[in-house]
Amino acid sequence: MSRETRLIDVVVGILKRGNTILVGQRPSDKPYSGYWEFPGGKVEKNESNKAALKRELHEELGITVIDAHSLFIQPHAYPDKTVLLDIWLVSEFRGEPLGKENQALRWVTLSEMHSLRLLEGNWPILTKLTGILS
Numbered sequence: 001m002s003r004e005t006r007l008i009d010v011v012v013g014i015l016k017r018g019n020t021i022l023v024g025q026r027p028s029d030k031p032y033s034g035y036w037e038f039p040g041g042k043v044e045k046n047e048s049n050k051a052a053l054k055r056e057l058h059e060e061l062g063i064t065v066i067d068a069h070s071l072f073i074q075p076h077a078y079p080d081k082t083v084l085l086d087i088w089l090v091s092e093f094r095g096e097p098l099g100k101e102n103q104a105l106r107w108v109t110l111s112e113m114h115s116l117r118l119l120e121g122n123w124p125i126l127t128k129l130t131g132i133l134s
Helices: 049-061 120-133
Strands: 006-017 020-025 040-042 064-077 081-094 104-108
Touching (some): 006 049, 049 064
Antiparallel strands (some): 006 020, 020 104
């Protein structure tokens, strides 16, 4: 039996403050509610990944990205779709991140992240970040 899988381009922002990284908890009105994840979202048609990152982080957190660079691409297959995650290190931003989409936010260390109920696709990202940011 053949199953068609959707491919979705997603940008992910890694925001650092000292030795902590920002994560958000998916609200109850979204799929995978209660899981923690790095902020970001879908790239729209005819939008560059960097423009999508800036838009998503402004919509989701209310911040303005000043400087960011892509770290790596991480694909992840869910039962109904495959996401191509473009991971960006946001080295400079303006504003204080707020949960504008009713999501809880936490600044956590890489080691603290291991105790969170992370969204499945975020585990490989955490593993790579541990090698890059440690």
